[in-house]
Amino acid sequence: MRGQHQNCPHKLQDETSEAIIQHIKSFRGRKSHYAIGATRKVYLPGSLSVTKMHRMFMCSHPPHIDKFSPQSSILVHTEKRFTSISLRFPVRGHSSVECDRDMALIKQNTDVDLPHQWHQVFSEARVKPSPFHVIPCAQTMFLTYADHLKPAYRATCPLKTRPIRELFINAEHPQLASFRNSWNGAMETAVVVSRQQRQKSQPLKQSFTAPIPISKEKFKDLQCLKKLCSPANQEFYASLSVLDTVDGDSAQSESEYDE
Template identity: 35%
Template sequence: MEGGDISSDGELNISSVMEARSSTDAQNLYLCGLITVLPVQRKTLKEGAKHYGASYKYRIRALVGENTKEFNVCRKAFIAIHGISKKKVEILVSSLKETGYTPQDKRGKHTNHLNKLSLETLSLVRQHINSFKGRGSHYSLKDSTKIYLSEELNVKKNAYNKISYESYRQVFCRDFNISFGYPRTDTYSACNEFTVKIKNLESEKLENTENLQISMEIKRLTTENTLHKKKAEMFYSRKKMAKKNSRKNSNTEAICMDFAKNLQVPNIPTNDIYYKRQLSVYAFNVHVLSTSGSYFYVYSECEGKKGSDDVCSLLHNFIYSHLDPEVKHLKIFCDSCSGQQKNFTFFRVLHNLVNNEKRLESVVVTFPIRGHSYMECDKNFGLVNQKSRAEVPEDWLQILEDARHSPTPFNVINVNHILFRSWTKFLDNSYPKKSPFPSRPIREINIQRRALLQYRTTYNGAWESALLQGEDRKSSRLPVCHLKDNEFRLPEYSYEGQLTISAEKFRDIQHLKKCCSREAHEFFANLPHQ
């Protein structure tokens, strides 16, 4: 309905034509078409009376049947029906009385702004920004136009020297979707393989348009690539749902865990570090999805390793020391590294935690599609400046503590070799030594208060079961102390003392310590070595 404000039964329409007309000039033109300026027919002769130069007639349009008709209304009704102000009407009638034309909107059309950028300058600025070579994110499962530039750049470094920094920043932020800091690049070979094959086939198709086999192959590869990404997206959907549930239920929690990239000490600005071996520092991150709290277990290679026993020890410590005691149902999201968590030792530790230690009632572990394991742990470590100066492992503890301020700083825990336990050897007494099922294809495992462990190889497939503790495995052989409630026996220590480093690495570190402080000299001199 063009201009209709009243329906055929006399009721006001909810949607006004004023909203349909986007520009101010279009609204003014419509409203002025409903106002008629009339000369004053009778003037008062009273002394001091105010004389008006004209009188005004107001109308509205309504749909009656299939025809649009106009009805005379008072000024107050005209204002209320169109949802405009009294000042707006005064401006319109004043312009009609003085000029006979609709007023024009002149906002933003002034020419007295001396510092306004010309169209030519804006074009040069946009060309300058477009000249930077960036790349997209492999982990963006949905279509995104965001481009990433090197982390070494920033807006100030990139600024066009012919205009001010603030003007350049406004164009950069308003007209472009660019961020600094490259996303993770460890893309799965399948994604790259699909892309390359499809591009090659499309090139062949241009040369041979009548070959139907090429079109069929392109369609097949496109379908497989879409299916691969849908499977990857399912992992993130599960994680998102677990995060919502953990915020609603106090007895449920969801965590992500992963090792960060190895840090090095001494990490100093000298060319020698490119040719000399350094001491590795490991950082194991556990991120609590419900609160966004994050815990970093930090230790050097002299205190522990990164195997399955080490991961189980760190997770066991987190559950008993930092997980809310009310939590009885835990969901874990981690990558599919077979040497760390996707192995039979890890599964047995969780089963022992539920059935023997009885700390939890259920545990569900979800593994992602390979190459699509970007989680909150990776975001957390992305906040850490890996180029910071660190002479000894304690320096990295402080750097991690200062890396995040919102919503809370990282909880950094300094770990020594006493924390690590020999879980594999310990559980061989009460569980099978060899896994009764292949662990590589598993996508989810579900552990509850029973001898069976459930697993499945697809996110929505049927659950399969494996018996971990049968009738022949009596309770007397279980690694649990039944004399008192809530007590259990821990495995023996994994390491009798600090681990040694190779003689070659020790020699390289002694060469590098010359650029460090006296405290670092003492630390490196006492490193255990072969």
Template identity: 30%
Template sequence: MGTGRASMHLWYEVLAGRGASEISSCLMKYIELNFRPLADDEERKLIIWSDRCVGQNNNWTLLNTCCYLVQSRYFSEANQKFLVSGHSFLPCDRDFALIEKKKKTSKVYVPSQWKYVIADAKVNEPFSIVEMRQEDFKDLQEIERHLLKTKNKNLKVTKNLWMKYSIDDPFCIYARQTHNTLHPWQKHTVYTAPSRSLPQPHQLPPEHTSLLPISQAKKADLLRMVPFLEPEYRGFYESLPSIP
């Protein structure tokens, strides 16, 4: 599914957090924008390379999301592969370095201006920008309720370097602790029978239905900065919700 063009999904903290649910929601948004569900006689494989960040990438939430995308017929097989910590890096690390470099010569007064910095950070094959709305962040517990039978205690999601899910064996996840294709798969029964009522991505309920308040201390710090901003930018910070 690789296109060679990086996609940057943007939001700020009153819309959503930055954990496993948010990363999985961004993945689903990308898939919705770029792929259609398969016909019965079609096949398509998803391969995701991830780092070992447990809070975002290496967890049951993202694993369930990959399986959900297969059951929703966007893919016939999903693979999540992990780098060896401390010995490898992802292409996105180079992309982030370009953004950091561009940031040093840019002025940003409100979060919505970051998209211009990111768009200009790479001249050849510019980054694709997706501005996430709050309704794009889904309640992924709904996926777990539909699919997950049990979190198989023998499947250690942080110990494997490669996990695979296929529509041909919809009850199981296959795992390897190596990238060596000669190494046998370990089979783990995890899921229930596919549900006919499985919701499509756009049918999943939102994770949040109102803006997330920031702390009073952060709001106070931002308001102390406001007098130094041009009037056109002040309203954004003045209107931010804060914890009572």
């Protein structure tokens, strides 16, 4: 039959049509003063026009965001921005990278007893062009990426990383790594991914869920060195976790380490 087809690419969704109706009803109308009898017709003010009403609707409902689609609240939009990665390694011993220059600004001989006191030292190490922005790292930020990526890549690196001068990875062939050992030599390729994934990747978990323990020898040395700290800071080193601590060892008094 004529007009009975589904080829309507610009057909409005039911949610959009309902939004337009509610938008029109939001305007306050008035009854006609010239009607002879009773009427239910309502007239909008003369200052309004279809163009103004459309402009007001587009401002409250932008076209690039479909707010009336229930799917829009659960979709995640992704965009692949990185198409290639290139790394260039200067000759060892003849390079001055930014991290080396920043490390030279840190006064490593500053009297610091506790780890969190380094935050102030780092933030005050540079003034121009701007002070260092120190970000405290919690244990929740460290995840088991090594266990997660291990099944996807080869167990041993297929190329020698030390003599490499340039390294390239392209999104079209992510399983290959192109490299060369000189600045003008020929490019070589190596397969870095595992040919057969014997097991699925492990889910990402926290690397640490408790304070990281130290060895008994290091703990013993710290008990001797803590005498140089203030009494308030000595409590920090006395409460450190020790690796492979047995119930009998953990009950040792501090006097044993003070001898």
